Structures are given as C-alpha cells and as structure tokens.
Amino acid sequence: MSAARRGILAAESSIVLRGAFSRENLAGSALDPEAYATLLRRCGELGALDEGKWLHDHLARIGLDRSTFLANLLVQMYGKCGSVDDARRAFRAIPVPNLFSSNLMLVALAQSGHLDEARRIFDEMREERDHVAWNAMIAFYARAGRSRDAVGVLRLMESDGHKPSSVTFVGILSCIDCPGLAREMHSKVAECGFQSDVRIATGILVMYTRCSEIPRAKMVFDSLAERDVVSWTAMLVAYAQNGHILEGKELLRKMPVSNLFSWNAMIDAYGRTGSVEDAEQTYRNMPSRDLVTVNSMIGAYALNGKLSRAMLLFRTMDAQGLRPNRVTFCAVLDACRNVAEARLCHACARDCDLAGDCTVGNALISAYGRYGSVGDARRVFDSLPERNVVSWTAMVAANAQSGHRGEAAALSRAMDLHGVSPNGVTFVNLLTACSQGGLVDEGCEFFASMWRDRGIDPEAQHYRCLVDLFGRVGQLPRAEEVMDLMPWEPDALTWITFLNSCKIHGDVRRAASCAARALELGHLATPVLVKGACAGAGLWRRETENILNDLEEFCL
Structure with missing residues (x-):
C-alpha cells in the first residue's frame, strides 16, 4: 500500500x-x-x-x-x-x-x-472443516503460486466427502501452470457440472493459456454458448501472448465490443513478435488510449531496438495528460541509450515520487550499470528503503559488467548478511565476472555453491559461463569436460562460446568440430557467428571446406 x-x-x-x-x-x-x-x-x-x-x-x-x-x-x-x-x-x-x-x-x-x-x-x-476453510486454504495456496499444494487440498476435500463449489474452482484454476494438472482440473469441472459457467470456463481458458495449450483454450472458447467481454478478451490475450498474431487480429475484428484491454494486448503481442509497424498502426487506430497503451507501445519500441521512438513517446506523456508509473519507468529505462537519458528518467522518477520504489530502483541500477556508471548505480542502491534479491543482483551485475570483480563478489557475500539469498541470475553475473577476470578457482567455487549451499539447479547459461571460464584461460579440455557432463545436449550458443575460446587459443581442430556442431543445431544467429569465429581461427582451409559449404547452404 x-x-x-x-x-x-x-x-x-x-x-x-x-x-x-x-x-x-x-x-x-x-x-x-x-x-x-x-x-x-x-x-x-x-x-x-x-x-x-x-x-x-x-x-x-x-x-x-x-x-x-x-x-x-x-x-x-x-x-x-x-x-x-x-x-x-x-x-x-x-x-x-x-x-x-x-x-x-x-x-x-x-x-x-x-x-x-x-x-x-x-x-x-x-471434521469441523467447512467449505469456507477448504476454499480459503485452496485460494491462498493458489495466490502464493503453490499449485500442487492447492491441488492436494482439493483432492483431500473430495476424499473427505466435500464437493467442490464454483468458488473452489475459481481459486484453483488461477494458479495451474502444468498441462497435466490443467487437464485434470478441466475434467473435475466437467464432473461437477460447472463447464457451462462462463466465469469458470474463462478460468479454464486462461489456465490453458498459462500452459501454452492454445488449441485447448480455443476449444473451450468455441464451446461457450454465451461469451462476455471477459471471455473474448481472454481468448485474444491467449493468442497475443503466444505469438498467434493473425488469429488475434481476426478475433479482434470479430469481437462484438472491443475494449482498451483488447487493443493493448495486441500492441503487446506485436511488440513481442517484432511487428513494430503493426503495433504503431494499432496505436494510431485506437478509439482511445490509456497509460497501459502508452506503456505497451514504449515496451514494444524498447524490445525491438527502437530506442529513440521509445524516448520520444515517453517525453510526450505529459502532453497527453498521463503520469508515468513504475511500469513506464521500467520500459523506458530499458530503452535508454546512454547515461544522460538514464539520469533524465531518474529525475522524472523523483518528480513522480517513484525514485524510492524498489522496482523502479532496480531498473535504474540496471540502466546505470549497462552504461558503466557504477557510482550512480550504487547511489540508487544505497538510497532504496527496501531491497530485494533483484536489487542485489542488479548491483552485482553492474559491477561485473564494469570489471569490478572483487566488488561483485563482496556484494554476493553481503547478501547473506542482509538475509537475502542469491538466485540463478545472481550466479550468472558472478560467473561472468570470474570469467572476464580469469578467476578460475573463484568461479568454480561459485558454481559449486549454487547447488551445494543454495539448492539452485544450474541451468544452460550457468554451464555456458563455466565453459567460457575455462575456455578464456586456455583450459580447453576442462571446458570440453563441462560440456560432456551437462545434463542435456549443449545448445548452439554453448558451442559458439567454446568456438570463440578455440579461436583465441588457435586450436583449429576443436574449432572445426565446434563449428560443425553449432551449424547442426541451426540457431538463427549461428551462420554469422560461426563464419566470424572460423575466420579468426584460421579455418579457411581445404579440410574445413565442408563446414563452409554447409554454412553457405544454411545462409541461402
């Protein structure tokens, strides 16, 4: 509050x-x-x-x-x-x-x-538990995102002879994000006879959207005898959030009454899929606009590198009678092109009494860190009344990006003293700092500490950092060993990371092998990256002509 x-x-x-x-x-x-x-x-x-x-x-x-x-x-x-x-x-x-x-x-x-x-x-x-207790326990688990606990209470409720009500399902449908559980809940709704309830059916539609099961969401939408503006909007959002742009446009055309939420969802969808021109056309054609509209448009610009347009729209908000909120500042700070623009946004945040907001502060730290102004980032960090794990991680990243590896490590230790546990992103920044500084022992200790002390399972980006750590210092066999020990097949970016290390240390044999594997995986950026790395590694030889032929075919 x-x-x-x-x-x-x-x-x-x-x-x-x-x-x-x-x-x-x-x-x-x-x-x-x-x-x-x-x-x-x-x-x-x-x-x-x-x-x-x-x-x-x-x-x-x-x-x-x-x-x-x-x-x-x-x-x-x-x-x-x-x-x-x-x-x-x-x-x-x-x-x-x-x-x-x-x-x-x-x-x-x-x-x-x-x-x-x-x-x-x-x-x-x-035995005293009534429907109020059952529904309250399910609803609070759902709000906390503890879907399996919520489902567990529902199953216990049924085994105790209590039939779920519509209130029960409204609570539990809001947190399910697993396709298997989603289908189970859908079946239970049908068993209890609530499938024709528009509110429940819309909840099922949104649940399937959360699970990226768009065909099932569409099936639920089509089965509705009566649709209200909420169900129409929910289906539009399902298409928009999952990149089904053509279907979303067609649905928007068919909607009996389109509301601001619908238009805003389409702008957001266009931004996510790189269709900035379509987002702009939608923005211009809207019968009315609100703060969410402008935020969505700024976000679309920022996401697609149209940074000057994002800043221009931000500067016109006052003329439109709109006061920026925390979402605005997070979007526009992501669009800042230099420290001067970050400072301008910082001043505006002060004018809006949002400079002390944790979310805005975190975005400011990230923006200052991105352009090497660690001092500005630190002042924002120190001024925040409350800091969360994102604040600490952003400050670690700011130091890591500027080469202040000792300070990044010191901040990670200070997190414990302040009762904040590092997360996976924190460790990515720490491992990156160690990699850039050639701190092999420290990097290995951070990697081991993730799962040993924090219970965080390493993800692909953590393994990629470890490959880079060994590769940069010329320990190519150890980097290869990490790739062999990964619990899944290395992706194209991991192979290209290793290829760059082979290029630096002139290991042509390993570089040729990496180039072949990266091309097999077919990442969109792979041809350009492989071609540059091969050139640097001196791979323009007869024995690697097959790789280059594959590269030419891929590009064509």
Whole structure:
C-alpha cells in the first residue's frame, strides 16, 4: 500500500472514531455488542491498528473481550491490519472458540504469508472443516503460486466427502501452470457440472493459456454458448501472448465490443513478435488510449531496438495528460541509450515520487550499470528503503559488467548478511565476472555453491559461463569436460562460446568440430557467428571446406 493511501486511510479512521463511536463516547460506557462489531469491522477495513488496539483494551476493561462473537472480530480485525502476533494472542484468548474462530485465524495467517502455520490450523480442524476453510486454504495456496499444494487440498476435500463449489474452482484454476494438472482440473469441472459457467470456463481458458495449450483454450472458447467481454478478451490475450498474431487480429475484428484491454494486448503481442509497424498502426487506430497503451507501445519500441521512438513517446506523456508509473519507468529505462537519458528518467522518477520504489530502483541500477556508471548505480542502491534479491543482483551485475570483480563478489557475500539469498541470475553475473577476470578457482567455487549451499539447479547459461571460464584461460579440455557432463545436449550458443575460446587459443581442430556442431543445431544467429569465429581461427582451409559449404547452404 502506498504512503498516500495509508495516509488517506489513517485520516478516514480518525474521522470515523471521532464520530458516534469516538473514544470520548466510549470511555465511560458500554455500547451494544453490534455497535462494537461495526466499529471493529471498520477498523479492519481501514487498517486502523492503533484504534483497533484501543478498542480491544476498552472491551477488556468492560469484560466483553470474553464474548466469542467479539473475540472473533478482534482476530479478524488484527488479521486485516496485518498484525499476525496480535491475531494469534486474540485467538488463544478466546474462551470457547468455534469454527468461525479457526476460519478467521486461518485467513489472518494466510493473508500475511504464514501459509504453513495456516495449514497446521487447517489440519487441526479435521471434521469441523467447512467449505469456507477448504476454499480459503485452496485460494491462498493458489495466490502464493503453490499449485500442487492447492491441488492436494482439493483432492483431500473430495476424499473427505466435500464437493467442490464454483468458488473452489475459481481459486484453483488461477494458479495451474502444468498441462497435466490443467487437464485434470478441466475434467473435475466437467464432473461437477460447472463447464457451462462462463466465469469458470474463462478460468479454464486462461489456465490453458498459462500452459501454452492454445488449441485447448480455443476449444473451450468455441464451446461457450454465451461469451462476455471477459471471455473474448481472454481468448485474444491467449493468442497475443503466444505469438498467434493473425488469429488475434481476426478475433479482434470479430469481437462484438472491443475494449482498451483488447487493443493493448495486441500492441503487446506485436511488440513481442517484432511487428513494430503493426503495433504503431494499432496505436494510431485506437478509439482511445490509456497509460497501459502508452506503456505497451514504449515496451514494444524498447524490445525491438527502437530506442529513440521509445524516448520520444515517453517525453510526450505529459502532453497527453498521463503520469508515468513504475511500469513506464521500467520500459523506458530499458530503452535508454546512454547515461544522460538514464539520469533524465531518474529525475522524472523523483518528480513522480517513484525514485524510492524498489522496482523502479532496480531498473535504474540496471540502466546505470549497462552504461558503466557504477557510482550512480550504487547511489540508487544505497538510497532504496527496501531491497530485494533483484536489487542485489542488479548491483552485482553492474559491477561485473564494469570489471569490478572483487566488488561483485563482496556484494554476493553481503547478501547473506542482509538475509537475502542469491538466485540463478545472481550466479550468472558472478560467473561472468570470474570469467572476464580469469578467476578460475573463484568461479568454480561459485558454481559449486549454487547447488551445494543454495539448492539452485544450474541451468544452460550457468554451464555456458563455466565453459567460457575455462575456455578464456586456455583450459580447453576442462571446458570440453563441462560440456560432456551437462545434463542435456549443449545448445548452439554453448558451442559458439567454446568456438570463440578455440579461436583465441588457435586450436583449429576443436574449432572445426565446434563449428560443425553449432551449424547442426541451426540457431538463427549461428551462420554469422560461426563464419566470424572460423575466420579468426584460421579455418579457411581445404579440410574445413565442408563446414563452409554447409554454412553457405544454411545462409541461402
């Protein structure tokens, strides 16, 4: 919640409590329990924790805190205010807790992210669990992205003899991202007779989109007897997000009522697939535009290297009466061509009170780091009120890109001291720094630390960094050994990385082998990269004519 929003709620709560239920009115008297109930609910809605605590003390003085009805509302109020410790104390103090008490405590814990503790309460409820408890547990797992846990609760619900409701499916469909589970949920919806419910059917469509199962999403869309604007838009987004541009354009033409969301989705889709001209035409033809439209267009420009157009559109936002938000700044900072433009965006972010926003700050660190202004990046990093793993990783990357390898490694160690665990991207930057600096031992230690100390499974880019690490210092047999030990076949970029190392160290035999393998894999950039690497490695010899012939055929 923003500081401005908190201020509004605090002012509103003060006004409420100065009215009919003010402290002065309550100090020496007792009101009807329903009046207290109204006031407690209002405190929860407004997040008025201080006033809620005062009311709790008042109820304790007059003995009404022992009422299960009001005690339950105290738990609910503390939960809505985000004070889990107070909610726990209020829950434990209830003389005779009922099912409503447990449900409220479960919700208070889950809303604050204490899902494991919420699950313990849920498990203790056993036979008392009602549909509210089942649906709440499923919904909170879904919101946290824990799809398998949500499905597990659903299966337990059915085995306990409880039939899922439409509310159950609305919750669980929102988190499924595995094709197998998606089909299972679709079958369950049909078994329970909800397949004709437009809201549920649209949820299934969106679920299949998340799993990139567009034919199944289209099948669900076609089966709808009645379609609302949400279902039409969901199908359009399915096409747009998965690169089905022609189908998306045709659907947009057929839509009874196209809304801004639909047009914005198409601009985003054109940007993702490199169709900048189509994105511009859509932008011009729109009956109206909003901030999302401009953000999508700036993002399309930035993604496709049209950086000057992105900056120009950003500068015209004020004339259009649009105030940039964090999405705008993330898009435009990605489009900055130099430090001066990054500083201009930084100044605009300050004017919009967003310079201290963690997401915007992370984008600023990345932009400054990209152009070698590590000092600016560090000042942004130090000024952030809150930092997450992305902030630390961006700062590690800024130092790594500028050759400050010692500082990059020191930052990774400092993350632990601040209770932030490095992620896979952090290790890519650390390994890149070690590779550029020829720090073989340090790089090997970072690579081993990923899975040994952090439980992070190395991905293709981590192995590629390790190949580059050994290759740059001339340890070509060790680089080959890494490629042999990879849990999957090396991709074209890995072979080209190794080819460049062979070129640097003049190993023609290995370079010829790498060139052949890279061409076999057929990456779009492979012909140009291989040709340049072969030239540098002196491979223009008779024994490699077959590789060059393959290259010519590939290019044609």
